[in-house]
Amino acid sequence: MYLMKDITRDGDPVLRARAKKVQFPLSEADKQLAHDLMEYLVVSQDEEENKKYHLRPGVGLAAPQVGVSECMAAVLVPGPDDSILLKEVLINPVVISNSVQDAALSEGEGCLSVDQDVEGYVVRHDRITVRYQNLAGETKKIRLKNYPAIVCQHEIDHLNGILFYDHINKKTPFKMDPEGILID
Numbered sequence: 001m002y003l004m005k006d007i008t009r010d011g012d013p014v015l016r017a018r019a020k021k022v023q024f025p026l027s028e029a030d031k032q033l034a035h036d037l038m039e040y041l042v043v044s045q046d047e048e049e050n051k052k053y054h055l056r057p058g059v060g061l062a063a064p065q066v067g068v069s070e071c072m073a074a075v076l077v078p079g080p081d082d083s084i085l086l087k088e089v090l091i092n093p094v095v096i097s098n099s100v101q102d103a104a105l106s107e108g109e110g111c112l113s114v115d116q117d118v119e120g121y122v123v124r125h126d127r128i129t130v131r132y133q134n135l136a137g138e139t140k141k142i143r144l145k146n147y148p149a150i151v152c153q154h155e156i157d158h159l160n161g162i163l164f165y166d167h168i169n170k171k172t173p174f175k176m177d178p179e180g181i182l183i184d
Ligand SMILES: O=C(O)C[C@@H](Cc1ccccc1)[C@H](O)SCc1ccccc1
Pocket: 057, 058, 059, 060, 061, 062, 105, 108, 109, 110, 111, 112, 113, 150, 151, 154, 155, 158
């Protein structure tokens, strides 16, 4: 199971590299990687467990964040009352279309690989269509909006060597031009 010591931190070049496409059939190592990425998210979102293992909670984790430069990311986005909005391992994900409308989390974003807080609106697309392959190698297409869309964009960015603060306007961090949607 991954611990915080296993999470690659900003400054490590792997976080700025374009990750390699994952080949099918998946190797045993890739199957284990998919399992371990999702396991981190599940354990990190459990109040007792994350205290026991000193894990920062996460709703997404991309392979480069554990030092593996491959196009794979796990997302686990909880909904209201213990529901799950999105639980998937995205393999070779690509945003194939997006809304003109922008959106940002009103609270800004953080990152398991970035220890310091960076304030400001992380301007993203409000709605996206993502094409990816699942663990079985099936090609899937999902349409996402609001928070799940933000999470997937954050993770897909990791596969392209982009970190959340790259999207913050240095001069006007709390403005979103043109007008975008603030997500609470
Ligand atoms: O570093 C990562 O990729 C995991 C991030 C993903 C993320 C951060 C901000 C906005 C969207 C996605 C962690 O989940 S940051 C910690 C966190 C935990 C629970 C809810 C929100 C953020």
